[in-house]
Amino acid sequence: MKNARLRLGIVGLGMASQPHALALAELTERIDVAGAFSPSPERRAAFAEKTGFPVVDTLEELLADATVQAILLLTPPTTHLDLVERCAAAGKHVLMEKPIEVSLARSVALVERMEKAGLRLGIVFQHRFRPVVRRLRAALAEGAIGETIAASAEIRWWRPPAYYAQPGRGMKARDGGGVLITQxxxxxxxxxxxTGIPVVVGCFARTSPMRHIDTEDTAAGMLRFANGAIGTIGATTAAYPGFPERIELSGTLGTATLEGNSLRLLxxxxxxxxxxGDGPTGGGADPMAFDHGPHKALIADFAAAIIEGRDPDASGRSALAVHRLIDALLRSSTEGRLVQVEGD
Incomplete structure (x- = not known):
């Protein structure tokens, strides 16, 4: 087990592949890249030249290779369920870019397909692996701030016109949703x-006049949790020039504030x-302006999970919580009423 290695294939070589390639280049002692695939010959050639990793001409080459244990899936969300069906049929574990899928129903179906096949599913929620987040999770597990009374999350990011000028960007047909599910x-x-998942939410969501998209770029929500705590959520990609995301939890013993890469427990x-901490987290004009360290930690955990026969920290089942929250927020906005958050 100590010297065990994971052999994986990469599917999808767009913008999201950049931090993964950097991370994998630093994980060669534990992970072998069997090959990378994109339907675009130009992307395959560019990826091979830039990273030195091998590429393959078809997805079938990776799925048919018995030495490939897992697939790193970096394709648009509308493709996820179909591709995971193929990976599961081939007996491959999957580490997949967020979101799981474009709807809650498809997300649940995808997770259940992998579970039925007895295969591990990880979701690229690398923010769970940021040092400040790990530290705060440990503090909360120890009861550091007591019982939560109020909680808030503010994501005030900026995406310039060039970002939305890319074909399909911000459109339901490609992304499945707007600021809530994409950023x-x-x-x-x-x-x-x-905090755990809320039990009741209310939300207003809209598309600003700045963008010609059919998904929301601004949303504001209110939350109630099972213990009676209340909270708020604000999310936008229209806040120039983009600000560090902020999470604040007020408890019976103190307050925790997570802002960007900094944490304060009072x-x-x-x-x-x-x-x-310092450094951007991708909230400005360049969505790739962040350190790949959390990606490296997430991929290393996924590899260890496969080798050790356990679920990864960012498992598919655990990732359904945020999909249930987003689904309820959007339903509340559409229906103009408070909505119960669907349980697991």
Whole structure:
């Protein structure tokens, strides 16, 4: 087990492949890249030249290769369910870019397909692996701030016109949704891992006049949790020039504030626990302006999970929580009423 290795294939070589390639280049002692595939010969050639990883001409080459244990799936969300069906039929574990799929129903179906096949499914929620998030999760598990009374998440990002000028960007046909499922989902996933999933939500969501898209680029929600705690969510890609995402939890013993890569724990007895970090987290004009360290930690955990026969930290089943939250927020906005969040 100590020297066991994972052999994987990569499917999808668009923008999302960049941090994964950087991470995999630093994980060669544990992971072998068997080959990378894109339907585009130009993308295959560019990826091979830039990374040095091998490429293959067809997806079937990876699925038919008995030495390939897992697939790193980096394709648009509308393709996920069909591709995971093929991976499951071929007996491959899957690590897949967020979101799981474009609707809650398809997301649940995808997770259940992998579970039925007895295969591991990981979702690329790399923010769970940021050092400040790991530190805060540990503090909450220890009861550091007591019982949560109020919670908020603010994701005030900026995406320029050039971002939405790309074919299909911000459109339901390609992305499945707007700011909630495409951008804010990372921070909302972290929020759910810290607070648990709300039981009732209300939401307003809209498309600003800045964009010619058919999905929301601004949303505001209110939440109620099972223990009676209340909270708020704000998400937008129209806040120039983009600001660090912020999560704040107020408890009976203190308050925790996570802002970008910094964490502050302020206790009622006057103690403070501060963890300072720097560097962007992808909230500005360049969506790829972030360190690949969390991707590296996530991929390493996924590889270890396959080797050790356990679920990865960012498992498909755990990732359904944020999809249930987003589904309820959008239903509330559409229907103009409070909505119960669907249970697992």
């Amino acid at each position: 804010a989902i990372h921070s909302l996933d972290v929020f759910c891992t810290l 206790y009622h007895d006057g103690r403070q626990d501060v963890m300072e």
